[in-house]
Structure formats: C-alpha cells, structure tokens
Amino acid sequence: MTKVEIRIELKKGVADPEGRNTQKTLESLGFTGISKVSTVKLFEIDMDMPAEQAKGVAEDMCRKLLANPVIQNYKISVS
Amino acid sequence: MTKVEIRIELKKGVADPEGRNTQKTLESLGFTGISKVSTVKLFEIDMDMPAEQAKGVAEDMCRKLLANPVIQNYKISVS
Numbered sequence: 001m002t003k004v005e006i007r008i009e010l011k012k013g014v015a016d017p018e019g020r021n022t023q024k025t026l027e028s029l030g031f032t033g034i035s036k037v038s039t040v041k042l043f044e045i046d047m048d049m050p051a052e053q054a055k056g057v058a059e060d061m062c063r064k065l066l067a068n069p070v071i072q073n074y075k076i077s078v079s
Numbered sequence: 080m081t082k083v084e085i086r087i088e089l090k091k092g093v094a095d096p097e098g099r100n101t102q103k104t105l106e107s108l109g110f111t112g113i114s115k116v117s118t119v120k121l122f123e124i125d126m127d128m129p130a131e132q133a134k135g136v137a138e139d140m141c142r143k144l145l146a147n148p149v150i151q152n153y154k155i156s157v158s
C-alpha cells in the first residue's frame with residue numbers, strides 16, 4: 001500500500017480570505033507579530049498500488065478533480 | 080521571520096465526510112485501488128519572532144482558535 005500526500009495551495013496573488021480572516025481573528029485575540037496566514041488543503045490517499053504508479057494516478061486525480069488549475073498549485077509526495 | 084506550519088487532522092475514529100465523499104467521487108470517475116482518503120487542514124503562518132518563541136505562540140493559537148481538541152490533533156513545525 002502506498003500513502004500519497006497531495007498538497008493543494010493557492011497560486012501567488014490569489015486572494016486567501018480564509019487565511020486573512022484567520023489572521024484578523026488571531027489579532028483580535030491579542031496575538032501580535034503575524035505577517036501572513038495562508039491556508040493549504042491536504043489530501044492523504046492510501047492506494048493499493050506501487051509507489052511509481054500511485055504518483056501518476058495522483059497526478060491524474062489532481063487534474064480531473066482535486067485541484068483547480070486556474071487558482072491552485074499542487075504538489076504530490078509519495079511515501 | 081519564522082515560518083510556522085500547523086497541521087490539523089482529525090483524531091482516529093472521527094468521521095471525515097469530506098474525505099469519504101472525495102473517495103466516492105474519485106471512484107465514480109473511474110479511479111480504482113483507493114483504500115482511504117483523509118483530509119487535513121494546514122495553516123502556514125509567517126511570524127516576526129525567533130523560532131523558539133514562534134513555536135510556543137503557535138501552540139497557544141491552536142489551543143485558543145485553530146484546533147478543536149475534541150475531534151482534532153495538531154502538529155506544529157517551525158522552519
């Protein structure tokens with residue numbers, strides 16, 4: 001079994017309202033010195049196939065469903 | 080500046096409907112051999128303070144806002 005981690009983050013310059021609001025809320029709670037909060041989505045997928053194959057399949061999953069190429073980048077790591 | 084990564088995942092045994100639905104949708108698209116899909120939330124926070132201090136502050140942020148200790152575990156890594 002292969003564990004694949006797919007990390008989906010917003011492209012540079014794309015607004016991250018969730019990160020922004022998280023930062024504002026942290027500041028309202030008294031936290032200081034925060035210059036930026038970014039949010040990232042992670043999928044951990046267990047696949048019944050060898051690692052080399054799993055990487056290609058994960059790539060395909062990103063293209064077909066998991067990532068939106070207009071605003072998101074993805075990184076796949078296999079362990 | 081210190082970059083802190085906070086990884087928030089569901090505790091063992093807690094239902095992950097988003098992961099489950101993602102798995103179902105991937106299968107309906109023809110993907111096979113998936114044994115599990117889990118979703119993880121990641122916050123990347125840039126803080127203007129040294130690494131040792133940032134780790135403690137991030138710990139505090141998780142307790143006060145970012146994580147729900149009833150259903151979630153968090154892991155903090157500082158770089």
